[in-house]
Every structure is written in structure tokens, then in C-alpha cells.
Amino acid sequence: MNESSHLDELLASRASSTRRTIDPSTVVIFGASGDLTARKLIPALYHLAVERALPTPYRIIGFARREKTPDSFRSELLEALRKYSRTRTVDESVWNDFAKNIDYCQADISEAAGYGRLKQMIQSASDEKLRNNLLFYLATNPSQFGEIAEHLSQVGLLTKCENGGCLQRLVVEKPFGHDLPSAQQLNAELIRHAHENQIFRIDHYLGKETVQNILTFRFSNGIFENLWTRDSVDHVQITVAEKLGVGSRGGYYEESGAMRDMIQNHVLQVLSLVAMEPPVSLEAEAVRDEKVKLLKSVRPMTPADIARNVVRGQYFAGEIDGETRPAYRSEPKVNPKSNVETFVALKLWIDNWRWSGVPFYVRTGKNLPVSASEVRVQFKPAPNILYGAKSGVRLDPNSLTLRLQPDEGIALRFNGKVPGAATKLQPVRMQFSYDTEFGAYTPEAYERLLLEAIAADATLFIRRDEVETAWAIVDSIRSAWTDKPLTNREFYLAGTWGPTASDDLLGTDGREWKHPTV
Ligand code: BG6
DSSP states (O other), X not given: XXXXXXXXXXXXXXXXXXXXXXXXXXXXXXXXXXXXXXXXXXXXXXXXXXXXXXXXXXXXXXXXXXXXXXXHHHHHHHHHHHHHOTTOSXXXXXXXXXXXXXEEEEOOTTOHHHHHXXXXXXXXXXXXXXXXXXXXXXXXXXXXXXXXXXXXXXXXXXXXXXXXXXXXXXXXXXXOOSSHHHHHHHHHHHHTTSOGGGEEEOXXXXXXXXXXXXXXXXXXXXXXXXXXXXXXEEEEEEEEEOSSOOGGXXXXXXXXXXXXXXXXXXXXXXXXXXXXXXXXXXXHHHHHHHHHHHHHTXXXXXXXHHHHHEEXXXXXXEEEXXXXXXXXGGSTTOOTTOOOOSEEEEEEEBOSXXXXXXXXXXXXXXXXXXXXXXXXEXXXXXXXXXXXXXXXXXXXXXXXXXXXXXXXXXXXXXXXXXXSSXXXXXXXXXXXXXXXXXXXXXXXXXXXXXXXXXXXXXXXSBOHHHHHHHHHXXXXXXXXXXXXXXXXXXXXXXXXXXXXXXXXHHHTTTOOOOOXXX
């Protein structure tokens, strides 16, 4: 066997070892009357059924306080599906089959007897695997996670399993805590009743195709990874921009702000995938080890660093696409004197061998001009001794943009010669677009995540040390803001790219943000 075919075999075996056969499972959704169930979970499960990706047999049990029969629960879900499914139309025969697998357990989360009823329901299944292979999806307020786990454990539906092969699993939604101590507390509560291998912490960004493709792009191609170091990269920009304001979520947002809502999870996840070292395999622990290592290399900031390298902002009234947007302070359920940030820009340093001296600029915000997320890796410029040097023109540096959403794709920017007798250069783009290449198939992040959790593969979920390390980064920054009211300079007009201090963050380094366009 020659060396390359040996390598091919090795790669194939590593890739396939990440996909297990999916055993029949019962999925129990706590918070089954809630928004997440209607908007995301049921549409995702339905689409998995359409694609015949669910195991045979499977069962879905909704657990919630509201009085309703299994039939009325099913009708509500059908209604929701018609509204929120990514395809909108519902295939009647798939739905009829799907609906047969759905049941409803009416109980209050703090009512012990309700868990007894749930147990009876689960054990009424004739298939042994349906009775034992259990996925508990906690789509509830995080303050109830510990209580649910405790009740499940008391009735014997959840057993802490130490040595792998765990049949019962908990899926927990974000926010996982609101700071490091609360996340540690939550972890301690869950770990009493479930092993870390049984806990699946969701970050829906990890379910996005394009976010998963970051690793594929980096580690399945020979040419880019060689450039992915301080020798070639000038800096990296990560933008997660949203055109919407906080809307009806003011109550939640007042407690979170952009730092907790987006940076602690989605943005740091993207950063860790962009910057981590190659894992030894694609197995969950190998990938997560590298992500944690990366997050631990983010340089802690002193108060002086925070003053220099962190920009926060809050939107005031403005206009986007001709539509007026109220100021954050005028949004429903928001304190009219709120100092909560709706925009953050940070300059982060990663103190490891690969990235020493390369700044990572990240930003996120609400009511920005477009909804778009992208990672831009900007390379060091070519020596400017030939083209443009005499006329004082600065050569455009090469850049590679990983477009996460929308218009998912990858673009490489380089200089080309404008046809003609004069030597005139112009930056041009080489572009890969998901839609053009693979058709407009964009599964919802929750489809992939639910399937992975049912298959008990934790690669796309956040490990305990990962969530805690991310909180440590965010807490250190937030602590500098405590009680500091926003200054005038920290407000931005809805529909703009944040406060001017965000431009200055790069401007003082002789760089500038490249704003995503749609
Ligand atoms: C959620 C945040 O986690 O992510 C929201 O709570 C945000 O505030 C959303 O709008 C963004 O997700 P997406 O998939 O629309 O980029």
C-alpha cells in the first residue's frame, strides 16, 4: 500500500468513526408549549422525518404545564409547522406518520408526580430501546435545569453513567449561566445527576453548515492551512451583524446584552474554530480539547487593555431600509436608562505559537445595516516594490472571507491586471457559493444538532470547560463596565456600523473594518 492510499484509508476511518448508527430513541421536550419548541424543535424534527434521518422507531413526548390532550398538542404543532417550517408547506402523509409518534405529558416542572406519569408513558413503549434510550431536551428557563435533572434521576429516568455507552442524555439550551460562577453552579447541579458525557450544551451556531465547514475548509485542503499563521496573516476580522433590534425580547436582553448573548457563545465558538490547532481526530473530545486550548490562549485583559481594546455601544433611534427603529431605551420591557450594550467590538490577542502578534477583531451588534456573519482573514501585503510603488498606490492586501450567512460561501480576494496597455491593478474575487455548487439546501441548525444529540455525538456541543472558559473571558471584560453608565460616544444610530470608537479600534492600528454587504 503506498503512503497516500494508506493516508486515505486513515482519513476515511477517522471521518466515519464520528457517525454512529442511530438507535431508536425517545425525545422528551421540557417546555413543550414554548416558543423554541414551536419555532425550532418541531420543525427540525419534522424535517428529519421528511429526510428519513430519524431512527426507527422514535418517539417525541412534550412535557409542559398547560392542560391539553395529545391531540390538541399535535394540532398546535401542525399549526406551528405551517408557520415556521423552512419549507412552509407540510407534506400530509409525512405529518400523519410523524404525528403518530408524538405524545403529551401534562405536568408542572416542580411536580414530582408528573415525572412518575412521564415514566409510565415512556415505559409503555413496546420497543426496549424506546424505553431506555432517552433524550431529555430542556427548552426551559435555565433556573429549572437542575430541578428537572433531579426529578428525572429520582424516578430513575436519568442515571449518571461513568463509563461511556450512556443511554440517557440531557440537552440544555443557552444561556448556560449568566457568568462564570452561575455556569459553574449549573454545571455542578447537572453533574450530580448526569456524567459530562450525557450533557449536550447547545450553541446553535455549531449546527450551521458554514460554521462546520470552517474545520473542513482548514483541514481538508493543502494550501490554506500553510498560510494560516502569524507569518502570513496580518489580522482576522469576525463580524456577526444583525439588522434587527431586540424587538419583543427586551426583558431577556436587559439581563444579557450583546456580550453575554452573542460573544460568550456564538462569536467565541467561531473564533475557536477559525484559530484552533488541528485536532488529532474528528472525535468529540479531540475537537473540543483544541477549542478549549484556543480559548485558554486568549490573552486576559487588564483594565487598561479593556479601555483600549473593547468598544461597547447602544443603538438610538434610526432608520433601516426606510423603516424607523426605536432607540434601545424605548424598546418594550427595557429600562429607559438602561446601560446594556447592543453592540460590542473587541481586539483580542491569542497568545500561542501560531497567532502571536496577530490581532483578532470581533464585533457583533443589533440594528446594524445588514444581517450578515463573516470571517475575514487578511493576509500581509506583498512587498510594494513593483506595482504602484512609484505612484504611491497601496496594493490591496489579499484576503479570504468565509461567509457564514446569508449567501454562504468563501471568497478569495487578490489583485488582477485591468486589461489594456496601462499597468493598472484592481482587486478581484474568486468565489465559491454554496447555493451555486450544492443547490439551495440549507438545513436549519437545529436539525443537525438534534440528530447529533439523538446519535449521542457530542462534537457539536459545548463541553463544561469550554463554557466556563468562555465565561471567564466575557466576565473579565464585563467587570470593567459594572456601574459605568454609557457615555455619549458609546451610542450609535440604528442602521450604522456601531459607535465611531469601533472604527477607531482598527483605525489606530492603521486598519479598517471591511463591512459585509448583502
Ligand atoms: C441567539 C441570540 O442566540 O442568536 C439572538 O439570543 C440572536 O439575540 C440569534 O438574534 C442570532 O442567530 P442567527 O442564527 O439568526 O444568526
